[in-house]
Amino acid sequence: MAQVQIREELPEGLKQELMPKHIAVILDGNRRWAKERGLSVQSGHRAGSRVMKALACLSSRWGIEVLSLFAFSTENWRRSKEEVDFLMSLFEEVIQTYEDEFTGSNIRISVIGDKSKLPESLQKMIASAEESTRGNTGLHLLIAINYSGRYDIMQASTSIARKVKDGVVKVEDINETLFEKELETNCVEFPNPDLLIRTSGEQRISNFYLWQLAYTEVFFAKKNLPDLEEEDFIEALTSFQKRERRFGGNKYTINQSII
Amino acid sequence: MENKIDSYAGSLVASLVSHMRRLLFRVLSTGAIPNHMAFILDGNRRYAKKRNLGEGMGHRAGFLALMSLMKYCYELGVKYVTIYAFSIDNFKRRPEEVQYIMDLMLEKIEGLLKEESIVNQYGVRVYFVGNLNLLNTPVREAAEKAMKATENNNKSILLICVAYTSTDEIAHAAKEAIEEKWGQIQESSKANGAQNGEISQEKHEGHQTIKLADIERHLYMGVAPDPDILVRTSGETRLSNFLLWQTSTCLLYSPKALWPEIGLRHLVWAVLNFQRIHPYLEKRRKQV
Numbered sequence: 001m002a003q004v005q006i007r008e009e010l011p012e013g014l015k016q017e018l019m020p021k022h023i024a025v026i027l028d029g030n031r032r033w034a035k036e037r038g039l040s041v042q043s044g045h046r047a048g049s050r051v052m053k054a055l056a057c058l059s060s061r062w063g064i065e066v067l068s069l070f071a072f073s074t075e076n077w078r079r080s081k082e083e084v085d086f087l088m089s090l091f092e093e094v095i096q097t098y099e100d101e102f103t104g105s106n107i108r109i110s111v112i113g114d115k116s117k118l119p120e121s122l123q124k125m126i127a128s129a130e131e132s133t134r135g136n137t138g139l140h141l142l143i144a145i146n147y148s149g150r151y152d153i154m155q156a157s158t159s160i161a162r163k164v165k166d167g168v169v170k171v172e173d174i175n176e177t178l179f180e181k182e183l184e185t186n187c188v189e190f191p192n193p194d195l196l197i198r199t200s201g202e203q204r205i206s207n208f209y210l211w212q213l214a215y216t217e218v219f220f221a222k223k224n225l226p227d228l229e230e231e232d233f234i235e236a237l238t239s240f241q242k243r244e245r246r247f248g249g250n251k252y253t254i255n256q257s258i259i
Numbered sequence: 260m261e262n263k264i265d266s267y268a269g270s271l272v273a274s275l276v277s278h279m280r281r282l283l284f285r286v287l288s289t290g291a292i293p294n295h296m297a298f299i300l301d302g303n304r305r306y307a308k309k310r311n312l313g314e315g316m317g318h319r320a321g322f323l324a325l326m327s328l329m330k331y332c333y334e335l336g337v338k339y340v341t342i343y344a345f346s347i348d349n350f351k352r353r354p355e356e357v358q359y360i361m362d363l364m365l366e367k368i369e370g371l372l373k374e375e376s377i378v379n380q381y382g383v384r385v386y387f388v389g390n391l392n393l394l395n396t397p398v399r400e401a402a403e404k405a406m407k408a409t410e411n412n413n414k415s416i417l418l419i420c421v422a423y424t425s426t427d428e429i430a431h432a433a434k435e436a437i438e439e440k441w442g443q444i445q446e447s448s449k450a451n452g453a454q455n456g457e458i459s460q461e462k463h464e465g466h467q468t469i470k471l472a473d474i475e476r477h478l479y480m481g482v483a484p485d486p487d488i489l490v491r492t493s494g495e496t497r498l499s500n501f502l503l504w505q506t507s508t509c510l511l512y513s514p515k516a517l518w519p520e521i522g523l524r525h526l527v528w529a530v531l532n533f534q535r536i537h538p539y540l541e542k543r544r545k546q547v
Contacts, residue, residue, distance in 0.1 A: 153474070157433040160437060164437055171434060174433065176426045204509060205507055205511070207507035211429060213498055214425065214500040217497050243495070249349075249351040
């Protein structure tokens with residue numbers, strides 16, 4: 001599908017042909033940021049949500065095809081009821097804003113994760129935003145709420161099991177290609193991130209995408225999410241563009257790699 | 260006479276170094292020690308190029324580094340060590356390189372079974388993890404022999420991932436789990452053939468769901484707990500389709516050193532970082 005929007009010129013040092021197609025971000029450090037400043041956890045999350053929007057806008061302007069944001073993990077339910085309730089209402093606010101403001105930027109919104117466990121009002125908001133931005137052809141923004149890599153692999157397995165039971169798929173046909181099509185990232189053209197950025201300095205994946213990160217370049221940003229600025233995003237992209245990706249082969253096989 | 264003094268001095272130094280290392284490990288052991296460490300052995304070919312050696316020499320140097328590192332890990336008290344020896348993707352390389360690596364693996368697997376090898380010294384049980392049917396017969400048979408020969412060892416465990424990728428492992432585990440469930444459903448259908456249709460339907464629904472435990476049971480790596488630290492050498496920070504399922508909460512460490520250059524200092528640094536986040540991760544684990 002041809003890109004309709006006009007791409008902004010990239011900052012100096014970044015090459016257009018080396019830009020990642022899909023960037024994923026683990027949004028970490030809101031609470032630490034708030035604690036450092038003696039602010040409430042809610043303030044931290046709100047500040048973090050502003051950066052989420054900025055990342056989406058930058059990605060859209062620079063012609064990124066897919067941006068995944070890890071907003072809420074299946075493991076985050078263990079936080080206090082107060083914090084979880086706040087986050088659910090913050091997500092409603094955020095998605096409403098995106099629905100209103102992103103149509104002009106041709107951004108499409110999808111939410112991945114187990115939506116059935118979310119408050120009804122949030123589910124309705126999500127359905128509305130997904131519907132109204134469905135025709136947009138620019139950046140595809142994936143917001144992961146109540147998502148985890150293991151959850152995604154399990155739901156794919158369950159879906160395939162159901163298809164086997166219904167006779168749609170034969171057991172002997174189950175392979176990596178078939179499996180990948182069942183993951184929730186099947187809604188985007190480029191399901192596997194080229195670059196993963198994790199804020200707050202922690203060096204782990206924390207059960208975000210698992211299958212999809214097989215060949216992803218990982219960049220650990222030391223700053224907490226609310227402190228992340230455009231120059232940090234550029235630093236991550238610059239680091240990405242310098243990397244030599246071999247996909248298990250070597251210099252001679254790079255051109256033949258199809259991932 | 261001089262040679263005798265040299266070798267005496269040499270063994271004195273070696274003994275001193277070993278002593279200091281044990282002291283260092285005792286200090287480290289005042290904190291938590293990782294139960295399972297995994298390594299992506301990257302940089303052998305770059306090392307060979309750097310030192311103007313033949314490419315094969317890089318892999319051999321890598322093997323020596325592996326032996327040292329295993330020794331340090333087991334001395335420190337790390338029970339499980341997993342290494343990414345050969346990916347399914349690596350079959351894409353030039354046939355000569357692939358053949359060289361297969362021959363080297365055969366040589367080294369046979370070496371592992373010798374009396375004086377590290378496997379016997381540290382009571383190591385060896386597992387070969389991956390889609391072993393993709394290996395040539397001599398290597399596969401040697402691997403199976405090594406697994407059989409060490410099956411009674413229980414002090415430490417070495418998992419060698421060969422003909423492995425994580426996506427292959429997961430798809431394979433899902434396929435096996437579904438096949439097993441499907442077999443159970445078909446059997447229960449036959450058994451319930453004469454019963455009330457509604458009851459059979461409910462039983463069907465219950466049996467059909469694939470659970471997490473079903474998948475985990477069929478993973479090649481199911482014989483070990485999840486790693487605590489994943490180390491990838493040569494400065495690249497990517498997972499390269501290794502242990503994707505198992506490293507979801509694991510500490511990732513990517514030193515710039517090429518694999519043959521890996522040493523004690525890297526292990527110590529990794530463990531210190533592990534000790535820093537361990538209390539937080541333990542607390543979270545208990546909350547589940």
